Amino acid sequence: MKKVLLSIVGAVILFASSAGAASAGAPKLLSAVDEVVGTPYLYGGTTTKGFDCSGFILHIFKQYDIKLPRTSREQAKVGTKVDKSDLRVGDLVFFNTSGKGVSHAGVYVGNGKFAHSSSSKGVTITKLSSSYYAKRYVTARRVTTKAQYSKMIGVKLS
Template sequence: MKKVVVSLLGALMLFVSITGVAFADRPDLRDAVDEVVGTPYKWGGTTTAGFDCSGFILHIFNQYNVELPRTSRSQAETGTRVTKDNLRPGDLVFFNTSGKGVSHAGIYIGDGQFAHSSSSRGVRISNMSDTYYEKRYVTARRVVSEEDYKAMIGNN
């Protein structure tokens, strides 16, 4: 029985040390975004060869092992609704750019800014207060746990 307990404790310590390394290896959100700013837009794109808006979000959140649906419309139904006043880095923001409901998405990065893959300019950072986006804002969703949030903002 003692050997079983010692083995379990050893396995637990190994797991904890591996998990700690995994969190330390994650870039913070701003670094992850900066790494792909300038990547061209590609409809249906999910790689650094080209992203659409939801593909960009998937690329960033995969780095934190956060699973999300493929489309911006489906992503807008995930997680918990957040008011514009309570946005924090890592929250998803959604816009109606087509006149037919949620059709564009980005990641709030703080200071009134969000990162997204624009169909005309590729991955970029824009201001939530830009008239174009302010008029088309629909909702925001919080999709990360507190632990993932801390990893995203560099407090691993």
């Protein structure tokens, strides 16, 4: 019985510490995203009245004084390329949903999920592994400096 109890306690501690590490400091960004989840999709939209995918990204990153190009196609050209396996909260993820190159984008929020403005659901959070987006994934970019990232996640980095 002691072994079972110790195993359970160990699993809880491991789960709690790994969950914290996955989202360490992310509350500021996640809070900014949560504030607009449910905002309707609006082609060309850049305000809380409605967002398209790149307008949503502009809105979130403007809060951290990060300037980005207007369209997802142009946003996919800035910053540093990031491997899917190295994504961190705040990285931009890009998709080919039109068959003509990058045409959709979102913000990685951790745990294999990204926030984006979907034409059918508005601002929502979706798994990168969902069958629709997994097939259409193109690339990811890191567009923050160390100082900007620190501000975004709410943790001072040394």
